[in-house]
Amino acid sequence: MLSLVLILLASIYFPGVIVKVKAIFSGRKGPSILQPWYDIFRLLKKGSVYSTSSSFIFQIGGPIYFSTVLLAALFVPFEEATAVFSFTGDFVLFAYLLGLGRFLLIISALDVSSGFEGMGANREAFYSMLIEPAFFLLLGALAMFTGYNSFHEIFANLHYDSYFSAIIAIIAGYVLANITLVETSRLPVDDPLTHLELTMVHEVMVLDHSGFDLGIIKIANNIKFVLFSTLSANCFIPQSLDLSVRIGIFLLMQAFFAGGIGWLESFRSRNKMAMNAQYILSVSAIAMILIFVVIIIKNRI
16 A cells, blocks of 8 residues: 555656756746646546547546556555555556556547547557567566566565676666656657647547546556656665655655656657657667576576
């Protein structure tokens, strides 16, 4: 339960940190850190408008997407603190819960008969197909290294008592950070602030969503970001410290990660569309190298 509370707490301030950092680097004061949530609450108070060309699929897409992301949050631990649900191979269900939500969002975009949303849905499906091997290769490497195969046991036994374990943790954190950028459609894969439909990915998929539906989709995106950044943070926080200190480090790391995203989005340009596949496959390649390194360390060959 502690992990769920921390995830929800971090999801409250991280989008505001990104906006604030980007405003500072552009020479502006910027809005309050809570401004993104003020916007979400305003959306939640409004009704949703549905196209006459859409069906019930469009109406259930947003709520199911939100539900799957929230359910996936119940599987993410905070180091040795057990998640709400924990069992052998739970990371497989975690991945496919997110995949189910993504699938509903994709077919919702297709359901409105919009060519622009169809392009976004195509890109979302393509990029998720490319990044999925990186996640499973990474978790497979960590499972082989620790000898356990659930989120809780993997991170509870990822000790830093040797150079090998420290290097593996650093590489795992790096891969998870890049998976976060792809899964949440941030730079360099996508620019969430762009309004040019020809180059958008996630944002163009939700152009027809409005009011309450758009509000819960934005909440789900915030939680999804923190899910992966929490997995990345679990690779770095030492377990020898007191719980209160580790919680403080976790919240600071989330703020630092969000600030880093804001800094990168202030100075970094988005990849050319043709380069995105190469970038995503490079992340999978690093995860594959990691699993070979673990195989050698464990003398499995």
